[in-house]
Amino acid sequence: MNTLKIRRLDFADSDFFNQLDQRLAFDQADDLEIHQRVLEIIGKVRQHGDASVIELTNQFDHRQIKKAAELELPKTVLQNAWDNLSANQAESLQIAANRIRAYAEEQKLESWQYVEDDGTVLGQKISPLDKVGLYVPGGKASYPSSVLMNAIPAKVAGVKELVMVVPTPNDETNPMVLAAAYIAGVDRVFTIGGAQAIAALAYGTKTIPAVDKIVGPGNIYVATAKKLVFGKVGIDMIAGPSEILVVCDGQTSADWIAMDLFSQAEHDEDAQAILISPDHDFLDQVEASINKLLPEMERADIIRSSLTNRGAFIKVAGLDQAADVVNHIAPEHLELSVENPEDLCQKIQHAGAIFMGRYTAEALGDYCAGPNHVLPTSGTARFSSPLGVYDFQKRSSLINCSPKSASRLGEIASILARSEGLTAHARSAEYRIK
Known part of the structure; x- marks a missing residue:
């Protein structure tokens, strides 16, 4: 297999930021054909409700649903999934849930008010959303961690009804996903997916309740549907490809850094992994580690494509320059693998999640550290934040x-x-x- 060469950029180059922007560029233009198809699906569900949801579910997921009631999973199915997990799986899922819940509890907004000298009362009332829809990918892309990250903050916020939709192609369910729904407190689960699930949550059917907000990841059809129903309901965000940006002073194991880059590059070919360092020799060491470790990876072809087409190594003169590059990129995930991460963190203005120090792998944040892994991508960390309890609460002004x-x-x-x-x-x- 050919040696993988990572694209190199140097901050000292006069056109550095132009080169960087070209590497960061990702075409998220709407596919008009997909857009039109999704509009048709939404229109069908709005007009025919359950009948269209059943028809589309049978068509796309290769199922034989006859009645809408068959689309909802009884709570006993969720509990059985939890009860039948292995001890290691159950313990890991529970610990992750506990940590996510503990972090979310710290995020709750509280109502407040003050009284002016003339007796006027001004304030803000915090209320939870009534109903929230949670989209969970099914089939090969089954992510119980995503269930926990989306559902737990909603329940901590006080959401009264949390409705989960998850496709089950060929009637296949993922036990870990259902178990995660059980311990996260999901109220109802419907085995539907795609744009038809988003439409059903947005407009409601006789069987599926309309919600106030829809959260959760999905494919291009799901993302397009979320865009098109926004305004009728709230949405969390439209996520782009996964990203990781690592700043390293050259003193962390090159193998560790290579694997950290792999951890996001393995998501898909459009994922982006970037390393910044003032140490030219260290960049060479990491590239050598990448070529040594890549053949061991199950998703080696995806990682190779991601690193070849969108990866980058950036040489800077020092960590101050590294901070400037970070703030320009506004990454989803940022690792500060340096001696004094707290000092460098003070200079970071734009990042979705910041992983501090040599021992804090980004992968910990994906599963069990506690903070949410639903993060702004494609530079949107310049103006948006991770999903949290506040996304499931709303504010009302008080004037008396x-x-x-x-x-x-x-x-x-x-x-x-x-x-x-x-x-x-x-x-x-x-x-x-x-």
Whole structure:
């Protein structure tokens, strides 16, 4: 097999950021054919409800569903899946769930208010969403960790009903996914997937309840459907390919860093793995480790394609320059594999999740560290944040004017309203003026 050469960039080059942007570029343009197909599916489900969900589920998942009631899994099925896990699986899943829940508990927003001198009360009321839909991939892409990461923060937030949809091609279920749903507190599970599942959650059918927000990963049809129903319901985000950016001072094992890069490159060919270091020799060492370890990997072809087409090694003069590059990229996952990660972290403004020190592999965050693994991708960490409890809570403003305040503010509102030509606004406020 040919030696894998990683694309090298150097911060010292005059056109460095132009070269970097070309490497970061990823075409997320909508496929018009997919867009049109998804629109048709959404239209069918809106018009025909359960009948279309059954038809599309049988077509795409090769099933023989006759009645809509067959689409819902009884809670006993979830409990049986949990009860029948091996001891190691059950323990690992439970520990991960406990850690995710403990972290989520720290994120809860609380209502607040204050009283002004004239007795006016201003504040903010925090309320959980009523119903949330959780999409979970099925078939080969079965991720129990994704169930925990999406469901637990929702339940910690106080969501009253959490509805999970998961496709079961050829009637095959994944026990770990169902067990994760059980311990995470999912209320209802329907064995449907694809754009039809998103449409059913957004608009509701006789059997499947309409929800207020839809979260969870999926393929291009699911992502497109989420885009198209946004506004009718909330969504978490539209995720791009997975990313990892490692900053290393050259003192961590090259094999460790190579495998950390593999951990995201193995997701798919479009995933991106980048290493930044001030040590040129270390970049060579990691490249040697990549070529040594790659033949051992089950997903070697995917990793090779990812690293060849989208991977990069970046040489910088020092860690200050590394921080500048990090903030330009705004990565999903950032490893600071350096002597003093806390110092370097102070210079980082844009990153989804930051893994501090040589011993903190990004993979720990994917499963059991505690913080959420649903993270902004494709540079969106510049303006968005990891999924959390706050995504399942909403804020209402509170205003309670005293008579004195109503008179004082009424005069101000009247002047401003009349300057905008909104007389009814002005007169409404003026009625309260003493």
